[in-house]
Amino acid sequence: MTLGERLVEWFLGSRRDLPWRRQRTPYTTWVSEVMLQQTTVDVVAPRFVTFLDRFPDIKALAAAEEDDVVAAWSGLGYYRRARGLRRGALAVVERFAGEIPSDEEALLSLPGVGPYTAAAIRSLAFDLPAPAIDGNVARVAARLFDDDGDVGSATTRRRLQAHLFPHVPEGCAAAFSEALIELGALLCRPKDADCSACPVAEFCGARASGRVSQLPVKRPPKRARPVLSARGWVERGGSLLFVERPVDASLLPGFLELPGRWGPEGEEAPDVVREVLEGLGFDGVCTYEPVAEARHAITHHRIRSVAVRADVAGPAPRGCRFIPWDQVDPERVTTETRKLLQAREATA
Numbered sequence: 001m002t003l004g005e006r007l008v009e010w011f012l013g014s015r016r017d018l019p020w021r022r023q024r025t026p027y028t029t030w031v032s033e034v035m036l037q038q039t040t041v042d043v044v045a046p047r048f049v050t051f052l053d054r055f056p057d058i059k060a061l062a063a064a065e066e067d068d069v070v071a072a073w074s075g076l077g078y079y080r081r082a083r084g085l086r087r088g089a090l091a092v093v094e095r096f097a098g099e100i101p102s103d104e105e106a107l108l109s110l111p112g113v114g115p116y117t118a119a120a121i122r123s124l125a126f127d128l129p130a131p132a133i134d135g136n137v138a139r140v141a142a143r144l145f146d147d148d149g150d151v152g153s154a155t156t157r158r159r160l161q162a163h164l165f166p167h168v169p170e171g172c173a174a175a176f177s178e179a180l181i182e183l184g185a186l187l188c189r190p191k192d193a194d195c196s197a198c199p200v201a202e203f204c205g206a207r208a209s210g211r212v213s214q215l216p217v218k219r220p221p222k223r224a225r226p227v228l229s230a231r232g233w234v235e236r237g238g239s240l241l242f243v244e245r246p247v248d249a250s251l252l253p254g255f256l257e258l259p260g261r262w263g264p265e266g267e268e269a270p271d272v273v274r275e276v277l278e279g280l281g282f283d284g285v286c287t288y289e290p291v292a293e294a295r296h297a298i299t300h301h302r303i304r305s306v307a308v309r310a311d312v313a314g315p316a317p318r319g320c321r322f323i324p325w326d327q328v329d330p331e332r333v334t335t336e337t338r339k340l341l342q343a344r345e346a347t348a
């Protein structure tokens with residue numbers, strides 16, 4: 001028997017009786033997989049049943065008020081998932097006539113559906129060969145293929161999925177995908193893997209290399225670097241000075257922001273602001289004290305933004321605009337600048 005056949009045979013003989021396995025449809029799969037993303041099977045099981053009583057199909061969920069969906073999510077936590085699910089249901093009704101698509105790209109275009117949920121729906125509900133890789137399946141696969149890549153990285157997850165593909169037995173894609181989930185939950189556990197009971201121990205690379213307890217490899221997240229973002233606060237007759245980010249900027253093209261730049265903590269914000277405003281083409285720049293401060297975090301950076309009041313002489317150079325306070329479109333400013341505007345409003 002092949003690895004895939006062994007796994008499926010084991011699963012069919014020892015799977016737990018769980019409510020979403022009794023009524024498999026694309027909709028029940030979507031709901032249960034989203035619920036199971038950050039919550040344990042024991043907590044999800046009863047709540048999945050009541051949720052389905054309340055919203056038996058995708059149309060019922062799409063038609064529901066957000067507050068009702070969030071109320072029905074009670075006890076599961078991470079309520080953003082409930083809102084995302086409802087928005088996804090609305091999109092399916094509006095864009096796919098209420099039929100959850102099986103196509104990967106179509107699924108990924110839905111709000112709240114990422115690579116894991118898309119693969120889970122495709123494999124478990126449509127029986128397509130698309131092993132769904134969450135943290136538990138990544139652990140199982142990393143051990144099976146003795147792969148010491150960082151399981152937190154998308155590259156490793158894609159490689160593991162590619163390793164799994166050829167093992168999906170013909171016509172058994174759903175059972176294969178769920179068997180991996182079950183193996184991770186019952187036997188191939190993080191700390192005390194029960195290799196003696198494992199149906200695929202003889203195929204396991206980590207068992208052969210003696211690395212079961214060393215795999216999977218998880219790199220600790222990179223420490224966020226502290227950054228000072230110094231911004232000029234230049235008011236003139238009820239207007240505030242903004243610069244427009246270049247339309248070809250890789251980050252936030254065309255967005256408006258207060259003039260300034262990032263630099264290492266330790267620089268003096270007024271000095272940086274003067275340098276930036278002079279660089280933009282203003283002459284006669286005077287900087288004064290900070291008027292607003294805000295904090296903001298993005299990948300690998302912890303940003304402290306400081307807005308410093310400044311007077312400038314001369315007209316606004318290219319790319320800079322004075323915009324009246326009440327005409328600043330909050331959708332067009334960067335999050336960092338929006339936070340500074342709000343901080344200023346709160347203290348002014």
Ligand code: ADE
Pocket residue numbers: 018033036037041178181182185
């Ligand atoms: N965790 C995520 N998906 C699951 C499933 N289908 N069955 C059991 N646990 C799961």
